[in-house]
Amino acid sequence: MSAAAGHDAADSMRITLKVWRQEGPDRRGRMETYRLADVSPDMSFLEMLDVLNERLIAEGDDPVAFDHDCREGICGACSLVIDGQAHGPEALTTVCQLHMRRYSDGDTIHVEPWRANAFPVVKDLVVDRSAFDRIMAAGGFVATHAGAAQDANAILVPKPEADRAMDAAACIGCGACVAACPNASAMLFVAAKVAHLAQLPQGAPERERRALSMVHAMDAEGFGNCTNHFECMAACPKGISVENIARMNREFLRAALFERPTATAAEGG
Amino acid sequence: MSAALSPPTARLDAKCPGGPIEERWDKHRFDLKLVNPANKRKFHALVVGTGLAGASAAASLAELGYRVTVFCIQDSPRRAHSIAAQGGINAAKNYPNDGDSIYRLFYDTVKGGDFRARESNVYRLAQVSNHIIDQCVALGVPFAREYGGVLANRSFGGAQVSRTFYARGQTGQQLLLGAYSALMRHVGSGRVQLCARREMLDVVVVDGVARGVVCRNLVSGAYERYAGDAVLLCTGGYGNVFYLSTNAKACNVTAAWRAHKRGAFFANPCFTQIHPTCIPVSGAYQSKLTLMSESLRNDGRVWVPKQKDDARPPSAIPDEERDYFLERRYPSFGNLVPRDVASRAAKERCDAGYGVGRTKLAVYLDFRDALRRDGSAAIREKYGNLLQMYAKITAEDPYQVPMRIYPAVHYTMGGLWVDYNLESTLPGLFVLGEANFSDHGANRLGASALMQGLADGFFIVPYTLGGHFAGRKLAPVSADQKEFVASEQAARARTERILAVGGARTVDSFHRELGRTMWDLCGMARNAAGLAKAKTHVRALRAEFWENVRVPADGARLNQNLEHAGRVADFLEFAELMIDDATQRTESCGGHFREESQTDDGEARRDDEHFSFAAAWEHRGDGQPAALHKEPLTFEYVKPSQRSYQ
């Protein structure tokens, strides 16, 4: 990192992009090559795609579709596999926070969508991640409602536990864990939510039901099994730990052991 | 003034209850008609938007037993712009025992808003603030805690009490995930139908009441009609009219603007908030600006060199050659002056030629003294996340060199006019969260937007909507009715018109030019000549848009450029109303600084005699000037005073 104030962005780079283009879910996709002559090291990766798209539109071509919104690493919308890595080469960084200074003049970069059966391609680099929402609807909540809550400080949560819950709750739901997993498993995503709520007193009453319903929903969506590759943790831009998976397995086992018929009946909250 | 004036109409009845302010909400809730529990299922609410306001409203209404359909632009409701809020959420809990109270939060909010908000609404907001924290904790929001297990608080945005609750630097994320989980629970239970990747393009009005919406399915391109008994707009703010802002890219004015054209008055559109501490623009490709939480001003000192065009690196500039201009101008508040004041002071220095960095549009925010005093470990503990984000974006190490910051558009206080029930001038259309104009007057205090969104959704609209359902005779409605067909046709025709232009200029280039004009002429400081120029420019740009825009022609599937085009087309219309509003308000107040109205030492001068009103604009047809209606503001409790931070 340079310590100089007012860095110079005058230097520009030539970058070759190989981008996955696919017109729709039922069309065949292919890699297309684009050459960019004037990439500033200060651009974000998505800004570079913006520049490409401006050019494609001007030339009468179809711009590359990709999901994005906050562009500051928190909404979880952006979702690109760059040179085989979900969110690209930088650890703990979503692709919207990746900057072109990471690359050098003359580089070739491959850009693809998340690949998983449970995340079908919508168009180009955009995939359908609604499976995550359905898993959440199955149990990723505390069943309470406005008006019912007691005073917030009536529930004491020791700081270390609150911190651990927050570590798990930091998941942005981007799906990089699925994209990185050789089995396209959603274990890290589900585990993060189960672990977040299981560590708080508020989550305790529904512990069993939550673990069972979310895991069942995950299986129903067609995500693969976890076989302990831990690629998910390496790809996770928020550093969600695989310890959460161990915790979820414990939660699931505990729930399955104590499963009573009523516990799984889909009362739905 | 160019806009036609018409006398205030009966439609601008704010419906505030009378009596002592602390009893008004209770009294009002009692006076509202209730819906029989057995009948609730028969009523259907259409909730547009799933940020804090929309998600909390949808979840609460479903919980009460209403049928709910919710819409959002993103692929998942969890990605609404609320997710990006960093700093925290206020409440009058007074857990730190440091003198806070509901009354003080009310007082601070009215004063912070520069006396341009309605007292009754603000008091209610302060009243329900405490329930929000209770509710969020119950939902499992992992707020920061003390070692003993109680909730932690911090002071924020210059408040003199510690009333801000937070979850690291991700408070918005954690609150939204809480509200989202409550929403998803009812998607699971079947009470809520979720329609993601939908953009609302019109409100359908039947017999003078909002009874439905028309959406474009962003994946298939299909137009869809939805009928119901009320429409709730929770569609966020319009900061992206400036192109560069701290808002997420999809933030827009489309939903609010289309509703405005159907009869909802737009209030105070010129009230926008410029946040002082953002990472400066680095190049022409810049797509958005990143906020650096204002908590940094607790320890960082803001300065520029005393000498113009000083080329030395900051570390080589000795203290006596630095101008700590906030400390100089505002000795008692120093670096902690409110947002609008800090922003203008930075702009003033840069305009005068003292800016730093390559673009000269930046000032230093320097941690040198705090690092010396507290050590880098302590600073990292407090601000590590932010400083790391800064380093990532700029490739500069803030532990070694001062950060460069500049103000950026952040929030919009203006929005659709609503009464005490959060109902707009279009009956049956309720507006929540940043999309309405209600509580922040001319300037919003830090950590108060999250509070307002959740107040509206969890604790206000669940009551007031019942009043609408029970109090009005709502005839059965079907999405096949002619009004729905006509709305769909209008929305479709507009999209097709955009696709048919086939010009030479990209949507983005129009948006950038609009943003630049608004920033230069209707941004941090405004004057009559500049506003007139802006108006001419915006009109010309709009005309060019409809003749020369180029959108890749495929409306029948995912077409992000087409979505953007529709939003920019609306911004191009809306911008003119913003300019009209800024022109009409010849006083300075809050975020609205009219250069003609300042004191000798350059501070804002408010004009209560002439401008103690909310400006509510009525659409009178395309190409027609909007009509201004004034809702007078009276202050029974907080006596208006000039803000002074010196």
Ligand SMILES: Cc1cc2nc3c(=O)[nH]c(=O)nc-3n(C[C@H](O)[C@H](O)[C@H](O)COP(=O)(O)OP(=O)(O)OC[C@H]3O[C@@H](n4cnc5c(N)ncnc54)[C@H](O)[C@@H]3O)c2cc1C
């Ligand atoms: C970087 C940043 C930091 C902030 N930090 C704080 C903070 O610390 N404390 C604080 O109090 N406030 C903060 N704010 C302000 C606060 O985050 C917002 O004001 C608030 O979250 C807005 O919530 P909302 O529910 O009104 O709208 P949003 O969260 O903006 O949600 C809008 C919703 O409407 C949907 N929508 C919009 N248009 C349409 C359409 N046409 N059709 C269908 N759906 C549509 C969107 O998809 C989305 O779901 C911050 C803002 C920014 C930009």
Ligand code: FES
């Ligand atoms: S765009 Fe929001 S996380 Fe990348």
